[in-house]
Amino acid sequence: MSVPQRRRAVLTGMLALAGAALASGAAPLPEGPWPDATVIRGEHYVVMGHRVPAARLADLAARTERARRTVAAIWGPVRPVVLFPETDAEAGALAGAGATGGLAALATADRVIVLPDGYGRLTETGRDVVLAHEITHVATGATRGGRVPMWLSEGFADYVGYSAAGLGVRTVASELAAEVAAGVLPDRLPGPADFAPGAVRLAQAYEEAWLACRYVAGRFGERTLVRLYGGDVGTVLGLTPAEFTAGWRDYLRKELG
Numbered sequence: 001m002s003v004p005q006r007r008r009a010v011l012t013g014m015l016a017l018a019g020a021a022l023a024s025g026a027a028p029l030p031e032g033p034w035p036d037a038t039v040i041r042g043e044h045y046v047v048m049g050h051r052v053p054a055a056r057l058a059d060l061a062a063r064t065e066r067a068r069r070t071v072a073a074i075w076g077p078v079r080p081v082v083l084f085p086e087t088d089a090e091a092g093a094l095a096g097a098g099a100t101g102g103l104a105a106l107a108t109a110d111r112v113i114v115l116p117d118g119y120g121r122l123t124e125t126g127r128d129v130v131l132a133h134e135i136t137h138v139a140t141g142a143t144r145g146g147r148v149p150m151w152l153s154e155g156f157a158d159y160v161g162y163s164a165a166g167l168g169v170r171t172v173a174s175e176l177a178a179e180v181a182a183g184v185l186p187d188r189l190p191g192p193a194d195f196a197p198g199a200v201r202l203a204q205a206y207e208e209a210w211l212a213c214r215y216v217a218g219r220f221g222e223r224t225l226v227r228l229y230g231g232d233v234g235t236v237l238g239l240t241p242a243e244f245t246a247g248w249r250d251y252l253r254k255e256l257g
């Protein structure tokens with residue numbers, strides 16, 4: 001399945017802002033931000049819409065439940081709260097975020113906020129990936145105040161997000177695959193600056209992080225990847241940072257070369 005460039009751009013932008021919002025510690029939102037909200041309460045999730053057509057909100061609820069199951073299967077139980085505002089401006093205000101142009105969704109510490117414009121432009125698969133990615137951030141506590149490296153928090157959210165998408169490695173990591181095919185391999189795992197909005201290799205940073213997590217799951221098992229969240233490669237994997245980086249680079253060569 002091909003992924004239009006536009007979807008990738010929207011998805012990547014969304015991921016970047018999600019990280020930014022979490023890093024800045026956006027204040028928890030009130031339980032019900034809108035007096036005239038439409039609420040769909042599932043057994044394990046709550047979806048709230050503000051002047052959103054009923055069919056669109058019902059679609060979001062179904063996707064939220066599906067994404068919740070995806071996250072639960074890998075990480076563990078989570079009870080997501082997802083807000084669907086009327087406008088992007090309203091979403092930005094709820095999140096305490098600045099510019100949200102081109103983004104599709106973001107996560108605060110305890111809920112997911114849909115950005116109607118960007119979300120509406122995503123493919124069906126893109127919407128599921130975005131929701132599972134953001135719900136993963138809520139479930140894991142994302143970077144936990146910087147104690148979890150960004151390659152792991154973003155890579156793990158994408159690992160879960162793409163786990164049920166049925167997309168090939170080269171499709172998801174198309175930008176990085178083009179570099180590797182041209183003989184260029186990254187020499188280190190991506191850091192916070194690489195995930196900054198507007199970073200030149202932002203798409204590749206997410207792809208590098210995703211493949212680092214995929215490498216861990218493939219070599220050590222998915223349960224070990226989950227244990228790595230909050231641990232470190234030395235104690236959990238028995239590798240030095242240099243050995244881990246070398247193993248990841250070999251994996252990139254094998255998967256994308």
Ligand SMILES: [Zn+2]
Pocket residue numbers: 015016018019133137153154157
């Ligand atoms: Zn993210």
